[in-house]
Amino acid sequence: MLVSEGSSTSAREAITLLGLSGHHAEFCDPSPWCLARFSWLVGKFHRCPGLRDDPAGYLAYIEQRLADEKFDVLLPTHEQGFLFARAKPRIEGRAGLALPSFESYRTAHSKAGFSRLLDRLGLPQPPTQIVRSAQQLREAVRFPAVVKTSVGTASHGIWFIRSAADLEGALHDLGAAAFADEVLLQDLVAGTTEKAQSVFCRGQMIGFHAYRQVMPGVGGGEAIKQSVKRPVVRAHPEKVGQALDWHGALSIDYIMPDDGGAPLLIDCNPRLVEPFNAYRSGVDLVRFLLLISQGATPAALPEGREGVLTRLAVQALLGCAAGGGTRRDIARECVRLFAKREPYAGSTEELTPVRSDWISAVPLAVTAALLLASPKSAIKLARSGFGAHLLDLTSIRAIEGLES
Structure with missing residues (x-):
């Protein structure tokens, strides 16, 4: 491979x-x-x-x-x-x-293209507008809101707008060049972020898994995840995959609103995102992706177990520091992680599985040492992940x- x-x-x-x-x-x-x-x-x-x-x-x-x-x-x-x-x-x-056709991939990869597809399919999303200038954005915004560039990944290119000052800050970060493409403006919906992961074989869904964020990390990532069963949500990526004749992995983020409303689709990643929680839940999406890559047409997988907890220790430490944690707070978090105390009790490490792959302890140890030396370096460390492997x-x- x-x-x-x-x-x-x-x-x-x-x-x-x-x-x-x-x-x-x-x-x-x-x-x-x-x-x-x-x-x-x-x-x-x-x-x-x-x-x-x-x-x-x-x-x-x-x-x-x-x-x-x-x-x-x-x-x-x-x-x-x-x-x-x-x-x-x-x-x-x-x-x-x-992989699907390039046209289908481009639709899923673009936040504006994905939003238009949801409209066409009648699938739920927060109230959304596509704007092409700073003036249009100022005129259309309703607080609270989310501003997104059409290209962006891992929460890069996203601003949460709760005031006029936030809006001006976002416009400063965006700059005039961002409006050469399309910029999305969405209402900010209070709720829990969850993710639906799927694998398709020529437009037919053969694998599905969903998990919710139990504890946030940094930059929109998860420090702790828990597998969930979402039959209502499953139908949404299935409809997207059929419309795009999708072939390969497809992941969709959605919000479960606090007011009990219907799930709202908010983002699409035309790839497999962090598949370990699915694997621990009994849904080996990577194996099925390999099978269809080699031309097989496997039977659909049953859904996995719900309630399975996994953690990303690096994200937990970064999230602690980025949230204003002191050296003492970070040291306590290290102890909780090592001893598997709450909130990590019952969870399995997915990013740095030291027991099965001991050398993976190196990036975890380096992250902990850097944060203990300078807790304020968390954001800089997190941004170092936006490297040359990403598109602009x-x-x-x-x-x-x-x-x-």
Whole structure:
């Protein structure tokens, strides 16, 4: 298996599951210090050009790896799927790859495109407007609100607006260049964030899992997750996947409103997001993604167990520090994590599984040490994850101009 990158939490978890299942997994990444380097489950690391800065160079590197070595599957774990969907004719036949058409991928990848699709399908979302200038945004905003750039991942490019001062701050961060694309304005709905993960085979859903955020980390991530059963929600990504004739992994974020209203879809990730909670719940989405990548048409998976708790210790520590925690608070959090005390009792570590992969303790230990030295470094550390493996408007335009 050739994994498309090793910097994201999703890639790190996929590599864990591949290794524990006995697969030989190799990965490409521009950073020699990415998360996946700290794992004995990895067969080989390939240092490659960055997707964001050099998409054509990254694609050429992947093509060369597939030509030089025999890989059964090319597994896109993050935004590399946008490039691979565009260049699918150049990759097919060299390795198994589960992706929809480029048009479908682009619709799901764009927040504006996804919002329009929800409208067309009659699926629930918060009241949403698409604006193309700062003036339009000022005229349309109703507090509280959420402002989103059409391109963004892992809560990057999102502002929560509760006052005029928040709005001006968001406009300053956005700058004029952001409105060259589309900007979304949504009502801010109070509720619990949950995520629906699915795998499709030529438009048919064959795997589904949902979990809720029990404790937030930093940047919108989860420090503790709990699996849930959401039959009402399941029908929504199923309808999206059918409309897009989706092939591969698809994840959708939604809000369970505090007022007891219907779930509201708020974001789409055309990829597999952090699959470990699903695995612990009995839904091995990675295995099914490998099967359809190799041309199989497996029978649909039953839903997994609800109530399964998993944790990301790195996110917990970052969240503690970013929330104003002192060195003493961070030290206490380390003790609670190590001793599995509340709120971590009964949970399984998914990002740094030290018992099965001892070297994964290195990034966890380094994070703890840096935060104990400087709790204010939490935001900077979290932002370091927005690296060269992610796309921006410039790289997206470059990929759209590539020959398929």
